[in-house]
Amino acid sequence: MSVGTTVAAPPRQERMMSLRVRDRILSIASPIGLLLVWEVAARTGLIDTRFFPAPSSVLALLIEMLKSGELLVHTAASLRRLAWGILIGGAPALVLGIVMGLNRTIRALVDPIMAATYPIPKSSILPLALLVFGLGESSKIFMVAIGVFFPVAINATTGVLEINKIYLDVGRNYKADRWSMFWTIALPGALPVIMTGFKLGIGIGLILIAIAEMIGAKSGLGFLIWSAWETFAVEQMYVGLFMIALIGFVLTVVLNELERYIIPWKAS
């Protein structure tokens, strides 16, 4: 680079801004570009539309299913199970995780059980869940709950253990009782790490709900995808996949917003 151009270089702030705008444009352009290539390839017969139908035909079906209300029913069923699972798995995991972080004895008692059960692939528990909870709602909710439970519990423990010891000293010096130690120090101190646990857990929950709904379900996006395979309705399969991806994306955005709201002290 010549010496002359450095004089004309824009100030740092401005350059950062223009880079950010460029990144934004690129991040929108790349998926649209991919869809365009796909569309063209499908129309020109470059790819087999029996397996990879054109995006436009998938979109047409999606709109049709939206109008008939069918898509909404399945999406709502999956979301409802997901929500219950997050609540039923997340709440006890949160409490157990924080208590494990605060109490050495409980940590020593529970840690080996967690370590032994955590590596089991959660999807492999599905037959057991069906056996115990039957084909109804509870087996699906259980699968989500188990997927959410581990990352939340493990992150809550880690979060509490990573709290700077000085804050616990302050709590003791200022005579915080157990209850206050939990609410004013352990929970807020661990919250950023706990949020990461929830994000991970909800991601796993989404995977598990799709799998759980493929077996013995009468509704849900997993059911939609599975029945599409059974009837060879490939476009319908893509509609289901698209909706699951959309839920995942929206949940990520919502969780990031929520994080900004409940952890206002986190330096941005």
Place this chain on the structure above:
Amino acid sequence: MSIGAVNLRPAENVSAAARPAIRIRDLTKSFGGLTAIDCVSLDIAPGEFFMIVGPSGCGKTTLLRILAGLETATSGTIAIDVPAGSQKPDNSMVFQGDSIFPWMTVRQNAGYGLRMRKLPAKTIREVVGHYLDRTGLTRFADYYPHQLSGGMRQRVAIARAFANDPHILLMDEPFSALDAQNKLLLQEELLHIWDENKKTVVFITHSVDEAVLLGDRVMVMTAQPGRLKQFVPIGLNRPRNIMELQGAPEYGELVHRIWTSLRDEVQRARELEDNIEAKK
């Protein structure tokens, strides 16, 4: 007055006039085979601004943590004189380094002790308001710590301790992480606030200047194991003006006297450290 497992005992059979605010007898603390504090005995008078200086590793922080109820002594006793029926906490500590909660605003941080004591919201608001004003933090009451400078964060820690209205204030090198200008400002502010009601203060520092500028009496501790080496009374008038004081001949003499006493210990502490390094 006793706090949990800490061996605080009521000061017994001492006439009211001579009753020390803090009475320490034969205090010893060991960690495994290592003696951190060795048989320290001392009395601190009510309203005294008591300074402890010593080389690093002399157990001064440990001594303060025992006073704060955060550590238990291996043997010996500590008694903090608390009048019967007093509702005030016996001590509040200003910690070394960042100790205010990042998840609370300045106001919430300053009122933490009062909230833990379950005082009415109105009282908390008034007391906190007063000390935020005294520490120049009123404008920043609703800020979070990450929005403040290091000096301001330490002001919040000081406001938190004063607002809690304890019988004794414990300060563990509260200004050691600050730059020189901020340190000077905060020292002056601390003296101003302290002048309001002259609480008993136990203040640890590694700075001889600070010890002379702030204290009524300075205790010099030996290198590990920490023993009492010498008391140096600081007979400087109050209220003090730090800037003026630094030019006064008495000030220079006192600094020199304490520094002479301390120098051997710092040397010895260094040798101890070198030995440990060599053994590694």
